[in-house]
Amino acid sequence: xxxxxxxxxxxxxxxxxxxxxxxxxxxxxxxxxxxxxxxxxxxxxxxxxxxxxxxxxxxxxxxxxxxxxxxxxxxxxxxxxxxxxxxxxxxxxxxxxxxxxxxxxxxxxxxxxxxxxxxxxxxxxxxxxxxxxxxxxxxxxxxxxxxxxxxxxxxxxxxxxxxxxxxxxxxxxxxxxxxxxxxxxxxxxxxxxxxxxxxxxxxxxxxxxxxxxxxxxxxxxxxxxxxxxxxxxxxxxxxxxxxxxxxxxxxxxxxxxxxxxxxxxxxxxxxxxxxxxxxxxxxxxxxxxxxxxxxxxxxxxxxxxxxxxxxxxxxxxxxxxxxxxxxxxxxxxxxxxxxxxxxxxxxxxxxxxxxxxxxxxxxxxxxxxxxxxxxxxxxxxxxxxxxxxxxxx
Amino acid sequence: xxxxxxxxxxxxxxxxxxxxxxxxxxxxxxxxxxxxxxxxxxxxxxxxxxxxxxxxxxxxxxxxxxxxxxxxxxxxxxxxxxxxxxxxxxxxxxxxxxxxxxxxxxxxxxxxxxxxxxxxxxxxxxxxxxxxxxxxxxxxxxxxxxxxxxxxxxxxxxxxxxxxxxxxxxxxxxxxxxxxxxxxxxxxxxxxxxxxxxxxxxxxxxxxxxxxxxxxxxxxxxxxxxxxxxxxxxxxxxxxxxxxxxxxxxxxxxxxxxxxxxxxxxxxxxxxxxxxxxxxxxxxxxxxxxxxxxxxxxxxxxxxxxxxxxxxxxxxxxxxxxxxxxxxxxxxxxxxxxxxxxxxxxxxxxxxxxxxxxxxxxxxxxxxxxxxxxxxxxxxxxxxxxxxxxxxx
Numbered sequence: 054x055x056x057x058x059x060x061x062x063x064x065x066x067x068x069x070x071x072x073x074x075x076x077x078x079x080x081x082x083x084x085x086x087x088x089x090x091x092x093x094x095x096x097x098x099x100x101x102x103x104x105x106x107x108x109x110x111x112x113x114x115x116x117x118x119x120x121x122x123x124x125x126x127x128x129x130x131x132x133x134x135x136x137x138x139x140x141x142x143x144x145x146x147x148x149x150x151x152x153x154x155x156x157x158x159x160x161x162x163x164x165x166x167x168x169x170x171x172x173x174x175x176x177x178x179x180x181x182x183x184x185x186x187x188x189x190x191x192x193x194x195x196x197x198x199x200x201x202x203x204x205x206x207x208x209x210x211x212x213x214x215x216x217x218x219x220x221x222x223x224x225x226x227x228x229x230x231x232x233x234x235x236x237x238x239x240x241x242x243x244x245x246x247x248x249x250x251x252x253x254x255x256x257x258x259x260x261x262x263x264x265x266x267x268x269x270x271x272x273x274x275x276x277x278x279x280x281x282x283x284x285x286x287x288x289x290x291x292x293x294x295x296x297x298x299x300x301x302x303x304x305x306x307x308x309x310x311x312x313x314x315x316x317x318x319x320x321x322x323x324x325x326x327x328x329x330x331x332x333x334x335x336x337x338x339x340x341x342x343x344x345x346x347x348x349x350x351x352x353x354x355x356x357x358x359x360x361x362x363x364x365x366x367x368x369x370x371x372x373x374x375x376x377x378x379x380x381x382x383x384x385x386x387x388x389x390x391x392x393x394x395x396x397x398x399x400x401x402x403x404x405x406x407x408x409x410x411x412x413x414x415x416x417x418x419x420x421x422x423x424x425x426x427x428x429x430x431x432x433x434x435x436x437x438x439x440x441x442x443x444x445x446x
Numbered sequence: 447x448x449x450x451x452x453x454x455x456x457x458x459x460x461x462x463x464x465x466x467x468x469x470x471x472x473x474x475x476x477x478x479x480x481x482x483x484x485x486x487x488x489x490x491x492x493x494x495x496x497x498x499x500x501x502x503x504x505x506x507x508x509x510x511x512x513x514x515x516x517x518x519x520x521x522x523x524x525x526x527x528x529x530x531x532x533x534x535x536x537x538x539x540x541x542x543x544x545x546x547x548x549x550x551x552x553x554x555x556x557x558x559x560x561x562x563x564x565x566x567x568x569x570x571x572x573x574x575x576x577x578x579x580x581x582x583x584x585x586x587x588x589x590x591x592x593x594x595x596x597x598x599x600x601x602x603x604x605x606x607x608x609x610x611x612x613x614x615x616x617x618x619x620x621x622x623x624x625x626x627x628x629x630x631x632x633x634x635x636x637x638x639x640x641x642x643x644x645x646x647x648x649x650x651x652x653x654x655x656x657x658x659x660x661x662x663x664x665x666x667x668x669x670x671x672x673x674x675x676x677x678x679x680x681x682x683x684x685x686x687x688x689x690x691x692x693x694x695x696x697x698x699x700x701x702x703x704x705x706x707x708x709x710x711x712x713x714x715x716x717x718x719x720x721x722x723x724x725x726x727x728x729x730x731x732x733x734x735x736x737x738x739x740x741x742x743x744x745x746x747x748x749x750x751x752x753x754x755x756x757x758x759x760x761x762x763x764x765x766x767x768x769x770x771x772x773x774x775x776x777x778x779x780x781x782x783x784x785x786x787x788x789x790x791x792x793x794x795x796x797x798x799x800x801x802x803x804x805x806x807x808x809x810x811x812x813x814x815x816x817x818x819x820x821x822x823x824x825x826x827x828x829x830x831x832x833x834x835x836x837x838x839x
Contacts, residue, residue: 318684
């Protein structure tokens with residue numbers, strides 16, 4: 054069979070994380086997944102979601118079962134407007150940041166455009182690179198975020214159309230970009246005329262005070278398109294998030310959203326609207342932050358020990374779900390096989406970069422697994438690392 | 447402000463139905479909407495949806511709150527597989543047929559491809575025409591469906607890449623394509639190598655026995671991609687449907703779905719899976735069919751009367767939600783203003799064709815409005831029609 058396909062179909066590739074994970078088989082019956090970048094199950098507000106849903110069915114608001122505007126359910130947009138202190142015409146609801154990013158790409162990008170991003174970054178950006186056959190420009194990360202000198206030098210040589218950035222508790226490195234660099238990035242966007250796509254699902258999971266977003270810092274709101282998702286703080290299954298952008302962009306995005314799926318599930322929008330408007334919500338967020346901060350400390354304790362014993366280097370995430378670890382030499386794809394045999398799974402750094410040649414980095418998600426799995430996972434990491442190193446020598 | 451946009455952004459246009467409806471203002475406090483192509487509110491299985499949702503929260507299946515595979519929630523795919531008697535690797539879940547159609551277009555179409563469709567048809571097809579700057583080929587409809595001689599003659603002159611068809615109770619005409627023409631269309635697809643996109647949301651709302659779908663009739667399952675939605679028989683707000691296609695296509699569609707929104711809300715998939723597997727489901731469908739058949743008869747009675755008095759011609763829909771009416775002369779866009787002033791809204795035929803020059807046709811949806819609104823709507827249609835005709839002369 055010779056399928057009939059578009060150019061895009063030939064360019065699109067499987068997600069890099071998935072393709073690495075597809076190959077991993079573990080013989081162990083109780084594997085520990087440091088690979089899964091998901092919120093911890095304990096933190097899902099199950100009772101509240103059930104109560105909100107029942108309240109919704111009982112109240113039976115008009116249009117509960119209907120389509121809503123592609124922009125989103127009006128009262129939900131009002132809530133977002135109040136919480137984000139931005140006018141309603143700057144807001145569109147999405148099915149989470151995956152859709153937000155896809156819609157923004159459809160609106161902005163042509164084949165072969167130049168597109169900058171952090172090296173390393175979430176593989177969603179690489180999907181766009183493949184699909185649109187983009188000229189990908191990876192900008193190195195420093196402790197305080199993207200290297201702005203390298204970025205500017207690069208733009209001077211090759212102008213870019215858009216830049217993708219995860220500003221807070223970045224996936225995979227855990228890095229948060231500083232206020233100074235945020236301001237400089239916006240200046241660059243105005244000076245060299247490109248769009249910043251700000252993907253910010255971890256902002257509520259920062260352990261310290263939040264720095265203003267690039268969108269908040271953008272004086273004219275013309276250069277930053279802001280993506281927010283409730284997947285990390287409520288539940289991925291709700292498939293709900295929003296975009297903040299200049300109304301000129303929101304109008305276009307709304308047209309693409311209408312074509313793409315008419316609207317985000319209005320029932321899910323109503324449930325989330327009720328939940329984030331309820332008096333329990335700040336407490337629920339606080340619980341999450343404390344939980345992840347505790348998890349981070351436990352992981353840090355382990356990683357300091359590994360640094361002493363084996364020289365591992367690691368980030369010091371100021372929030373979010375991830376630790377980024379550099380084991381200095383060897384190919385971690387080899388280690389992964391030993392790790393899987395021992396019953397622990399992580400994601401290799403290669404999954405987060407188009408040009409990673411070092412092969413010494415891994416991402417550990419400390420959020421998802423159960424409390425009793427954490428120490429077991431750490432033991433298996435060390436055990437498999439030692440086996441790998443012994444066998445390599 | 448000079449926005450940064452893709453080529454697609456310049457090509458995409460507002461939905462034709464919306465742009466006609468945007469202009470309609472009615473001074474009446476109780477307008478009757480024959481324009482709204484939605485299921486009747488009375489038929490939404492509210493109690494069952496609430497019960498299924500609560501059962502779900504109580505049972506708390508693992509992964510209830512998580513992402514699921516982009517292909518869909520496994521038990522839901524199993525249910526679809528059993529009901530459609532097709533292997534699971536031919537199935538992908540979508541957020542309804544809007545998304546199904548968009549994903550298929552992304553997979554199949556390049557700019558300027560040739561694309562055939564019924565004249566008249568649902569405006570979703572025209573959105574694709576604009577977005578991909580396609581060579582649009584409109585094939586006239588006969589009482590038993592698309593004119594196959596015209597189609598074949600057209601293909602001989604200009605080969606097509608894909609064809610969009612609503613086989614049952616077509617929107618807007620209510621026409622159902624005959625078995626003979628279905629078979630011939632599939633023969634043509636193999637002979638001239640094009641894909642048939644079969645959009646079938648009304649199949650459960652046929653008053654008589656269902657003819658096999660084009661997908662069922664396709665011997666090798668290589669030429670038909672089948673789109674199904676639960677929006678018309680459960681609720682649009684659930685945003686759930688599915689695609690049936692050859693596994694070669696399903697694999698590609700899954701990649702696009704992953705990029706587009708990761709997955710359809712797993713909670714909504716689980717609720718619908720429970721509902722359509724429950725013993726009440728066949729009764730609920732039967733109720734819907736009976737309700738719409740009764741509505742059709744009431745509308746038919748009115749339209750026979752209008753035929754006698756004013757010569758109106760109308761279709762005889764074998765199911766679905768729509769009557770297609772031809773008032774023979776004048777421009778119905780003018781009538782719309784009188785109708786809105788009288789408090790009744792319909793959609794002009796122009797919204798369903800790229801090249802409609804007659805301007806004498808309208809679509810009446812007999813499904814959505816309340817029982818007590820039906821007769822009022824008919825009175826206002828006649829009253830406004832008479833006023834229009836008197837003023838024109």
